Amino acid sequence: MTTDYTEAAVCHIDDLHDGQLKEVRVGDTDVLLARVDGQYYALYPKCSHYGAPLAKGVLHGHRLVCPWHNACFDATTGHRLEAPALNGLPMHEVRIEGDQVLVRLTTDAQSRTNPLAAPQAHSTETYVIVGAGGAGAFAAEALREGGFTGRIVMLTQSPNQPYDRPNCSKDYLQGKAPAEWMPLREPDFYKQYGIEIRTETPVKRLDAATKEIELQSGETIRYDKALICTGGAPNHLPVPGAGLRHVFTLRSLTDSSQLRLLGQQGKRVVIVGSSFIGLEAAMSLRKLGAEVAVVGREAVPFAKVLGEKIGRLVQGWHEKAGIRFHLGREVRQFDGTGEVSAVVLDNGESLPADVVLLGLGVKPRTDFLENVPRADDGGVLTDEYLQLADGLYAAGDIAHFPTPDGPVRIEHWKVAGQQGHVAGLNMARPDAPEPYRMAPFFWTNQQGKRINYVGHAEQFDQIIYDGDPETDDSFLAFYGVDGIVKAAASLGRDTDIAIIRELLQSGQLPDPQTIQAGVDWPALLAKVTPQA
Template sequence: MIADYTEAPVCHIDDLADGDLKEVRVGDTDVLLARANGQFYALHPKCSHYQGPLAKGLLNGHRLVCPWHNACFDIRDGHRLEAPALNGLPTHEVRIEGDQVFVRLTTDKESLENPMSAPDTANSETYVIIGSGGAGAFAAEGIREGGFTGKIVMLTASGEAPYDRPNCSKDYLQGEAPDEWMALRPEEFYKSYGIEIRTNQPVTALNPITKQIELASGEIIGYDKALLCTGGKPNKLPAVDLALKGVYTLRSLHDSQTLRDLGKQGKRVVIVGSSFIGLEGAMSLRKLGSEVDVVGPETTPFEKILGARIGRVIQGWHEAAGIRFHLGRRLDHLEGEETVNAVVLDNGERLPADFVLIGAGVKPRTDFLKGIPVEKDGGVRTDEYLKITDGLYAAGDIVHYPTSDGIQRIEHWKVAGQQGHVAGLNMAGKETPYQMAPFFWTNQQGKRINYVGHTTQVDDILYDGNPETDESFLAFYVQNNQIKAVAGLKRDQDIIAIRELMQAGKMPSVEAARNGIKWVDELKKA
């Protein structure tokens, strides 16, 4: 343990202005120093999610945002405010003597659990979570953070407790992340907080009137409140013969393990779908030594989301790594007697394949619901508190939720995690509206692109920086003469500032962006 007398002067009072962050050293320990409203705070300097350098993040009031994946913490107590971080940050004591700032080390921990209630056997209420993805994991903790002491049961068709699903297409698939990294929490954590995780338990029906859930085994479970966070199931392609061996999707830890084993054998893989998951999978399998062909109906990857210019740049990154593209093409059929051996495209081109990865998107997994209206895509609609009806809530990929721009449904990990946390708080009686600006990230050939906001159509794209030649840039997506979304490469602080402005409803005009606004300065003025 750190000796409780380890203390050192770290700076002068005037060295930091309000909103500034600085990494300092106390003895042999790195510490993040922050100043807000004239007060100094000292915290662990690395994000509890992926150890991102918080000094390169941004401080907005007391909100500290990580530069990598926009996890958010309160500098006053270190508590985690937003996903994807599960834990908060340990804090250290700060004192002022004359014009010097001193930090006294009080802990050697690297992360801190948010305060949660312990289970109480005297409380007979049962809350059920259906799904063990990011939404389910954060919801279980949100319920306990909100003060609920009754029984929590998590039902999942998966064979695993909650794990780091975004990593399934990235480092884990590449063999760079060991199995022990993947679980979000150790088994002992869930036991200590009375969160019962029942794996391999597919749900076949839920009746909101009787408040009963039926499992594939025939077992019936009653609930007082329940949360739906079942995520998506892969879209089926008519041209794919499901009886053929060697055809895979990438939606689970098991999928990633299977594909990783195949990828290490230097086999030929055809990926059908040039989506984020498709191209992250292509990147990872290529790094393992596979020969990779990507087939997609678009003429440019990500053109609808990121625009043609950025799409072509990303395609170039992959081509430089040896990945071959067949764009503007669709799958006609697969060849093979028992096991696939080739993919035939709609122009007759034949691509040899030892295995095939289908990345054709997903649809909400809600076919077990009884008496609950669903949207055209199979999702469910909630109010701003993520509530569907009495005692029933939803979070994650299946949710159509209200915003100032209308109803949205977003399929991203941070969104799912934060919705789960908010839904859990609401189930526990803490009325908390969900108001986060959507955010996601993707890793394309080692380059992280962050994206904030949401747009249903793009009328124009403005650029700060040149995607084709510059190492960093921002792209502003304009709809109805408003900036509705922004993508960035190596512009982490700008993306944070933009997301904070979006969440506050204070986004500047298109003209301001066109004139080269300084986003961090704009946030400080807001």
């Protein structure tokens, strides 16, 4: 008798406890084994986002968290629960024979979508998504995941369908990621699920009172529900010479492509702004062979977010790579005839420049909204379900969402994607809305070293270190405000920082005194009731 499947005994029934993970081998295939509530589950072992080894992640109840970028999956179904992963994980069959756990391979696919509803031509409802970034991409799929079968229209002024924007300052800018890697989905995917993406279609106004959207072309679209996720417009520098050619911002795939073309071997590039994006771009352009200088107002990069000790550490990484810093300085003007040739600082120093990149942050892109109150910074205020008016929702960089500390607006890819996912589900399922309560997370790649950050602390009065950033290859840093830990950062402590986010999200993060005394993070997580 022959079989058309591969099956193997992978462990003893008592080898794993609830919350444990183990990578095993079935034939020539690696499989992730997980134990949840006394049951074994077998899954594809790599994250569907960037291929991180999930065995090094965290299993908390049914929540399987990626160690690199904190994507989250349901270990019992394989479904994707949180951005930045779009796809879920394939499952394999598991059975118990005697005291052995056996796994039978059932698929060789690397990823799969969550179940999505098919569009129905007879539906008369139209849901519009304004913006095609991470929030818009996740929202469109969440509408179908939530069971919406009507018309979905995505409007974007970009020439591109949704793509992997964080890569624009990293591997793509370095020339290591080809253009075909950048789209989040193939065009056929959007056609299959009836998601109509209209590129190069700027919106002139959206009237929340009449539920009408007027395009720059003059066309008007009436919506039943809409999501605003237009992101941010890069800040410019109002100094003489700002309009010269080759003065760039980095917000889009087009921007990254232009910089990659111009910032080649021997070119002189000046980065204005020591932001995360600015220094990621400095790293990438230096890897292309450009001579790179960074101008920043701060005395130490990232001091306001990560503290001076970590900021100096990161600065040192870049300096070892040959990047020069001019800190505590401002730009007085750009010199050049037609094209930029120099950046003049407030101390009179002139930096030669073939290319200038402005990394000065963004402001919410909301000037087209009518009958929608705006916050002082131009963002919009949502409720806990990310709704801001009847039938109107917001997600991503423009959204101030409620937290116990008051409304907060966060400009991070994972946050935007997960907000889009929650908003899309709530639009599709108004009778069973889901509040947005995810602990914020972002990552940054600085000279090949990934720093992960969870939580949110606009200011802090205490930093607690587990490990010394000045001497150790890995560490944790906790940021306290009035005796409460609000955020944490890590280098080389991926599993611990994923656990910390689970604890923060559950409201179970220890106080500063407990953290200072030392914490066994896996043991602490095992005592915390998982989220439903």
